[in-house]
């Protein structure tokens with residue numbers, strides 16, 4: 097069995113404290129909800145993917161005191177419709193975003209999100225401009241588009257802690273594949 101070093105344990109304890117304080121903040125934000133369901137009936141994603149149900153996500157935080165683990169919040173398009181319509185002014189989009197942040201810090205980000213983050217790190221953008229598009233722009237007399245610099249994105253990833261979260265998720269993915 098792998099025995100954790102003291103510094104690793106300290107860093108794990110710190111991570112647990114961060115997760116706990118994030119969950120406490122979430123509970124406070126969700127508290128005014130009285131489960132009317134207007135957020136869910138306003139959600140355009142819910143109409144096509146009913147597994148995303150903001151009312152249920154909030155309910156899980158209020159009644160169980162924990163973030164939902166099914167991963168449905170990753171479907172949120174952050175359109176803010178639910179925020180606009182909630183009669184209690186609950187910041188639902190913020191709650192769903194924080195649920196995703198907590199899950200990602202636990203290494204539970206979906207594979208396609210990890211893949212997108214890796215492309216962003218490697219190319220500096222999600223969809224690199226193809227040489228075909230460049231050629232077409234030249235033919236049409238349009239100016240060249242500025243090229244994304246991966247170094248800028250990598251700096252941002254490191255400064256915001258996103259790099260560490262990505263590494264946690266890549267390690268979790270590898271562990272899962274090895275099982």
Ligand code: SF4
Pocket residue numbers: 128129130131132133134135136150151154181182183184185186188
């Ligand atoms: S609209 Fe607001 S009060 Fe109604 S269920 Fe959604 S979060 Fe709760």
Ligand code: SF4
Pocket residue numbers: 135138139140141142150171172173174175176177178179188189192
């Ligand atoms: S922000 Fe997310 S949960 Fe809210 S309405 Fe838009 S897609 Fe639905």
